[in-house]
Amino acid sequence: MDSGDTAFVLISAAMVMFMTPGLALFYGGMVRAKNVLATVMQSFFTIGLVSVLWVLAAYSLAFGPDKGGLIGGLDYLGFAGVGQEPNPDLSPTIPHIAYAVFQLFFAAITPALITGAFAERMKFSAFALFTTLWLFLVYAPLAHWVWAPGGWLRELGALDFAGGTVVHMNSGFAALAAAIVIGKRRGFLKEAMVPHNLTLTILGAGILWFGWFGFNAGSALAANGLAATAFIATNTATGAAVLGWCLTDYLRRRKTTTLGAASGAVAGLVAITPAAGYVGPMGSVAIGLAAGIVCALAVGLKFRAGYDDALDVVGVHAVGGMLGALLIGVFANTAFNEAGGDGLLAGGGLALLGKQAVAVGATLAFSFGLSFVLLKLVDVVVGLRVTEEEELTGLDISQHEEVGYAFAEGGGGTAVPVGAGYAETGPAPATIRVPQGDSA
Amino acid sequence: MKLVVAVIKPFKLDEVKAALEGVGIQGLTVTEARGFGRQKGHTEVYRGAEYRVELLPKTRIELLIDDEIADDAVKAIIAGARTGSIGDGKVWVLAVDQAVRIRTGEMGADAL
Numbered sequence: 001m002d003s004g005d006t007a008f009v010l011i012s013a014a015m016v017m018f019m020t021p022g023l024a025l026f027y028g029g030m031v032r033a034k035n036v037l038a039t040v041m042q043s044f045f046t047i048g049l050v051s052v053l054w055v056l057a058a059y060s061l062a063f064g065p066d067k068g069g070l071i072g073g074l075d076y077l078g079f080a081g082v083g084q085e086p087n088p089d090l091s092p093t094i095p096h097i098a099y100a101v102f103q104l105f106f107a108a109i110t111p112a113l114i115t116g117a118f119a120e121r122m123k124f125s126a127f128a129l130f131t132t133l134w135l136f137l138v139y140a141p142l143a144h145w146v147w148a149p150g151g152w153l154r155e156l157g158a159l160d161f162a163g164g165t166v167v168h169m170n171s172g173f174a175a176l177a178a179a180i181v182i183g184k185r186r187g188f189l190k191e192a193m194v195p196h197n198l199t200l201t202i203l204g205a206g207i208l209w210f211g212w213f214g215f216n217a218g219s220a221l222a223a224n225g226l227a228a229t230a231f232i233a234t235n236t237a238t239g240a241a242v243l244g245w246c247l248t249d250y251l252r253r254r255k256t257t258t259l260g261a262a263s264g265a266v267a268g269l270v271a272i273t274p275a276a277g278y279v280g281p282m283g284s285v286a287i288g289l290a291a292g293i294v295c296a297l298a299v300g301l302k303f304r305a306g307y308d309d310a311l312d313v314v315g316v317h318a319v320g321g322m323l324g325a326l327l328i329g330v331f332a333n334t335a336f337n338e339a340g341g342d343g344l345l346a347g348g349g350l351a352l353l354g355k356q357a358v359a360v361g362a363t364l365a366f367s368f369g370l371s372f373v374l375l376k377l378v379d380v381v382v383g384l385r386v387t388e389e390e391e392l393t394g395l396d397i398s399q400h401e402e403v404g405y406a407f408a409e410g411g412g413g414t415a416v417p418v419g420a421g422y423a424e425t426g427p428a429p430a431t432i433r434v435p436q437g438d439s440a
Numbered sequence: 441m442k443l444v445v446a447v448i449k450p451f452k453l454d455e456v457k458a459a460l461e462g463v464g465i466q467g468l469t470v471t472e473a474r475g476f477g478r479q480k481g482h483t484e485v486y487r488g489a490e491y492r493v494e495l496l497p498k499t500r501i502e503l504l505i506d507d508e509i510a511d512d513a514v515k516a517i518i519a520g521a522r523t524g525s526i527g528d529g530k531v532w533v534l535a536v537d538q539a540v541r542i543r544t545g546e547m548g549a550d551a552l
Contacts, residue, residue, distance in 0.1 A: 192484075192491040192492075192493065194484060194486055194491055194493075195486055248488075249488070253485060255485070257485060257487075259486055259487055263487060296487075297488075299488065300487075300488050303489065312487060315487075
């Protein structure tokens with residue numbers, strides 16, 4: 001047990017937790033004002049939901065003792081046996097429970113990432129049911145394949161330092177399935193659906209950038225040189241991706257955009273995630289620059305292909321995740337991490353690139369396929385979409401009975417308090433309904 | 441009595457207000473508005489997708505004033521709001537039948 005490692009991983013876990021509220025702002029700024037709360041809620045509620053499901057059973061399915069390379073056993077249900085002693089197979093220098101809580105926040109942000117694809121039209125109940133099923137049936141198995149001792153992709157030798165496969169490709173391919181199954185927003189390509197507050201979005205991107213140091217450097221699971229290598233790789237790639245996306249914007253219209261800068265940062269963070277502990281600073285520049293440019297072009301695909309991935313989860317997370325996974329096969333170098341591998345440029349030939357391609361293909365097939373089935377199932381059980389009227393009104397009112405912005409007193413000047421509580425005490429119009437204690 | 445209404449570029453509001461104060465106007469009402477005229481809209485670009493935005497932000501001002509200073513007020517608004525480029529806006533003047541100051545109940549010209 002190492003107290004420095006433990007402190008570092010616990011702080012990293014808290015930083016990864018903070019990424020999901022950051023994602024809420026990143027996404028919330030990009031939707032129309034009438035859907036801002038519903039969008040923010042889908043990320044925030046996921047933190048609460050996964051925090052419970054992870055302890056109950058999802059951690060056990062992901063990291064319990066291996067069953068055939070495919071899934072974990074049920075030994076850790078309710079965190080049974082997940083204690084203060086290290087688990088030598090998972091994290092030899094920190095308490096097992098510190099590792100489990102670090103992993104918890106990876107599991108929380110991943111389904112939250114998917115919500116960008118079905119933003120502005122999904123029922124809250126459908127979202128909650130889908131997220132629950134998806135965590136158990138898609139996330140937990142894939143996390144097992146890649147990270148758990150005995151997991152088949154890990155045994156194959158495919159590299160994923162901090163979750164390019166499990167988090168980003170996984171959410172990105174699920175997002176593609178979601179955009180296809182739920183269908184387009186009403187008015188897609190017919191009316192302008194433009195971001196209502198990019199200030200929120202760029203603040204959210206900044207929070208993601210900050211939290212990502214916990215995500216990537218923390219994945220070293222120790223306060224050591226490898227963590228520092230991952231830290232600088234993360235930051236360098238992110239900077240390069242901001243430049244790459246802004247350059248692409250500039251070449252198109254001779255203007256840079258704040259949404260491009262924010263999106264570039266996220267694309268770079270996504271692409272460097274699997275590679276952070278395996279490549280050096282110059283490899284990070286190349287990966288980041290490529291991610292910024294490629295993702296800037298990839299987000300336009302939805303208009304040609306005709307699916308409505310509202311906030312570009314596919315273009316950023318699926319494409320950026322694939323790019324990062326494959327570029328490990330080019331830029332990885334054991335000079336930076338002996339436990340990693342040598343890619344094309346380090347004289348390792350095509351072997352590593354081939355393994356990375358297998359991981360990409362397996363993730364695509366599994367995540368897209370099973371997510372598609374789960375979405376169809378949820379559609380049958382509770383219905384995925386809100387009604388046309390609810391969609392036109394906005395999800396904030398129709399799903400949550402709130403508004404994001406009340407610029408005048410009384411909720412925009414239109415709200416009249418409702419209920420009998422004040423009617424007896426004065427001439428006021430009457431009508432606020434306050435909780436009546438035990439009267440319910 | 442006259443109601444002078446103007447739709448101007450938002451960033452010209454301070455100049456218009458100063459010009460109106462210069463001719464003795466004691467009060468005005470300002471509303472944020474959106475609209476288009478010959479200027480049409482502008483282009484916005486989000487993640488490479490271009491959107492034509494046809495309704496632009498404008499500021500609408502209203503003043504309720506005596507007949508004899510209406511012409512001065514119109515000239516002051518024009519002096520304050522004009523840039524010479526397209527989209528400067530419009531001013532128009534309406535006749536008003538009645539006005540009442542709510543606090544005192546004064547009516548007509550006394551209410552102005």
